[in-house]
Amino acid sequence: MTMNVLSSPSHSNCGHWYVRHGICLTCKKKPSHAESLPFDYLFSGLRLSQEAVSYTKRLTTLISLHTHKKLYLVLDLDHTLVHSVKVSKLSEAEKYLIEGEQPQGLKLYESRIVKVRPFVKDFLKEANKLFNMYVYTKGDFLYGKKIVKLIDPNKTYFEDRVITRRESPDHNKTLDHVLADERGIVIVDDTVAVWPHHMRNLLNITKYFYFKKDGINKVSYAERKRDESRSNGALANLLKYLKVIHSEFFSCEVKEELDTKDVRLLIKGPFKPYGC
Structure with missing residues (x-):
């Protein structure tokens, strides 16, 4: 396997690659945030240079x-998983x-009620064998963490x-x-428009509505005491397609091809896979 990657910066020629709480971890100086990105989800206060x-x-x-024969999967949260x-x-x-009595997959979180798709x-169990998985939500930090904990309480899939x-x-x-490199990432989201720069990575999934939607005069799953199909619903069909993509x-046959594939x-x- 070939890995033609850059060397990390030396102390004497610091590029301020890794900064935490405003302090460069290499040279201990306080660099500007202008040329770095936040990665607080990994460690509080962490920023990485470009x-x-x-x-x-x-x-x-x-x-x-x-080493692991895994791609990367970025999953939206609301209306995709819950x-x-x-x-x-x-x-x-x-x-x-x-x-x-509450149906399976229903949880209460503060003033909200959450239904897992x-x-x-x-x-998640099957996709985890093929992908390193992320959740990407436009919800706030506490909401995202709490809701993900409902579906991955032991941090088995998303850490x-x-x-x-x-x-x-x-x-x-x-x-x-x-x-991860964009060439190895699959995105799954119910909203296409929020990914204007990464359309080629995107698989579109039908929005999951369990509760009644404001302004829509349609009986909800909850009102009918029914739900989306487990065996032939959007996630089941999506998993089939992801397995094909991975395969x-x-x-x-040539391992070096993985360096550029x-x-x-x-x-x-x-793209919207069949049945999703």
Whole structure:
């Protein structure tokens, strides 16, 4: 395996690659934040220079592809893995959810009620064999952490890889905050428009609505006491497609091809797989 990556900076010629709480970890100086990106989701107060980000992305991707045969999967949270609403927004026909026996996958979080999408548990278990996974939500830090804990309580699948509005305050999402080369990343999101610079990585999934949606005169899953299919729902069909993508990516017989192979050529995104 070839790894033509850059060397990390020396103390005498410091590029301030790794900064925490404003102090460079190499030279102990206080550099400007102008040329660095926040990675608080990994360690509080951590910022990496552009050079450090590029170096780390390439290195982690090569190790993952060659050693573990894993690609990277960036998953949206709301309407992709869960649906949550304020308890006060429940319709009259949905209030049984907080008064009696609750259906599987329903959780209360402060003033919100959260429904985990059917098949999430199996999806994460199987996808974890093929991908290093991130969650990327435009929710705030505490919300993102709490909701992810509901679906991954032991940090088995995501560890601390939960990117929130704290690191990414803009309306759009970006792979700049994901420590992997874009050529090895698959994105799954119910909203295409938030990924204007990474459409080729994107798989679009149908929005998951369990509770009644404001302004929509349609009976919700909760009101009907039904839910999306586990065996033939969006996540089950998505998993089938991801397995195909993974198999095709690693089908090459020459290991050196993994140094340049690009999953975007297989996805041809933005693309909505059948049944998703």
